[in-house]
Amino acid sequence: MTYSDPIISVDKLTKKFGSFTAVNAISFQVMKGEIFGFLGANGAGKTTAMKILIGISRPTSGTATVAGYDIYKQTEQIKKSIGYMSQRFSLYNDLTIKENIEFFGGIYGLTSRQIREKSDALVEKLGLQDKFNRPISDLPLGWKQKLAFSVALLHDPKIIFLDEPTGGVDPVTRRMFWNMIYEAAYRGVTIFVTTHYMDEAEYCNRVSMMVDGKIEALDSPARLKEKFGVNSMNDVFVRLARNQDKAKVQ
Amino acid sequence: MKGFIIKEFFHIFRDRRSLIILFGMPIVQILLFGFAITNEIRNVNIAVLDKARDEASERIIEKMLASGYFVMNGYLETEDEIEPIFRKGKIKAVVVFGPDLDRNLTAGGIAPVQIIADATDPNTANTIAAYAASIVRDYQADINPNVTLPLETIPEVRMLYNPELKGVFMFIPGTMTVILMLVSAMMTSISIAREKEMGTMEVLLVSPLKPVQVVAGKVLPYILLSSINATVILLLGYFVFRMPMQGSLLALMGTTLLFIITTLSLGIFISTVAQTQQMAMMMSLIGLMLPTIMLSGFVFPIDSMPWPLRVLSNIIPAKWFILILKGLMLKGVSITYLWKEVLILIMMTLALIGISVKKYAIRLA
Structure with a gap:
């Protein structure tokens, strides 16, 4: 399967906080329907870059389009075309599943009939019928994450941004979560995901590695491993980070 | 929305x-x-040292108790008892009536009434003294409606907007x-x-x-x-x-x-x-x-x-x-x-x- 139709195009995107450059002239493209892994150590600038793309932060310079819309002028349209789920669980704990779905469907402008249909389908798929009117806080974390992901997909976004979606979740649930990601990708949703887990990087079509504000590598996991002559994405990551440290010493 | x-x-x-x-x-x-x-006073315990023991002193005491601000806690016999009773802490004020109160009043003289208040709490003491004094003045005015009372000027205070404070x-x-x-x-x-x-x-x-x-x-x-x-x-x-x-x-x-x-x-x-x-x-x-x-x-x-x-x-x-x-x-x-x-x-x-x-x-x- 090849992807040739770019849905996110980033060109020399830069973000400075005072004298500190968090994102340093990064350029890349994400193709329609692909699962794009956005990797990097803590503080490498990936969250900052992502915030610019989802329209809650403005870049210092550079250009980018998301779903065909300009990140400077068309943030309204961008926000309607994307879904977002953060590392922190992002539904309301004191509301029931039903109320959460109604609320988030509502702010994305779905009609109450659409919301009803969607929530019926969703609850059936996740097998949550008996918990439909219970507060979210009653659910185990793994279920909450899956539900949050489904809610982020409620308005049929073209792209979904996932900011470390599996943080603090056990391996079995993580596996199930990735099944859901694949399912969404199969339906044509583009997935933009940041993660710390290098095994998850293997699930992506392509990954970018960010080190100190720059993208140091960008390719499919297989090609990256080949290029660095290692067996796992973990080693690719360590190799890249180490090179960077050496460069600093010199 | x-x-x-x-x-x-x-x-x-x-x-x-x-x-x-x-x-x-x-x-x-x-x-x-x-x-x-509230900073109002209500049910304040008082004691009385009544050297007059005549109609006037009796009527004034009655008036004070009827006001609801004061509660009678007992009569004292001599001045020496005043200190100790304050020290006990229950009594907040002592009213002392001088001898021959009735006669002094009707003659239009100065009513020898003394109000001693416990000023460890100055605000309360002030209020108590003012209330008690106004009751005595009231009584004075009652019995001598025509006489302009004592020779010194008594400023009449009117509290606007909240007369009862x-x-x-x-x-x-x-x-x-x-x-x-x-x-x-x-x-x-x-x-x-x-x-x-x-x-x-x-x-x-x-x-x-x-x-x-x-x-x-x-x-x-x-x-x-x-x-x-x-x-x-x-x-x-x-x-x-x-x-x-x-x-x-x-x-x-x-x-x-x-x-x-x-x-x-x-x-x-x-x-x-x-x-x-x-x-x-x-x-x-x-x-x-x-x-x-x-x-x-x-x-x-x-x-x-x-x-x-x-x-x-x-x-x-x-x-x-x-x-x-x-x-x-x-x-x-x-x-x-x-x-x-x-x-x-x-x-x-x-x-x-x-x-x-x-x-x-x-x-x-």
């Missing part, structure tokens, strides 16, 4: 803590301030401002901080909702709840404590709404700074509640503060609202006399909203 407000009400009604703060506190505070914490009339406007401050400023800042803390704020900002809509959605329910609270307090004040309502009701409602909006913008301002609920709460309590209680003229009169505090009191919104409330309710002045206070509140609100919007823009950039 409708969904947002519904959601906000779910948050409020499912959180027992916020429910108690919202509805329990105002009623408890009003009743506490109204009944318990009822403490509760001071406390209701004060409590109302404190409660509105608490409910509007603290609750909104906490509820916005909660969204930040839980990470849901980010989700809202990524959604097509405009930031203004997010803030409005958080604030509107509190405008409604604060208005209900203000109404309950005013009704309690009017029906339970017989608080007068001299001015225009419309002006009262309008200015109350204005003050609610001022406090809400304070809450929004706090939430642009505070990242966690804990921090929002501390900032509201220390930055808002304390100054509101201490410096607004609610508890301590502003005129008797040292000048730095007097200057500081001007930036406290509650001060101006209390002035408006007193003007409208007690003095019954028309709103046109209060234009300065109203204008100040409007300016404060605009400034706060302006700063918040600016801070918000910086955070987004």
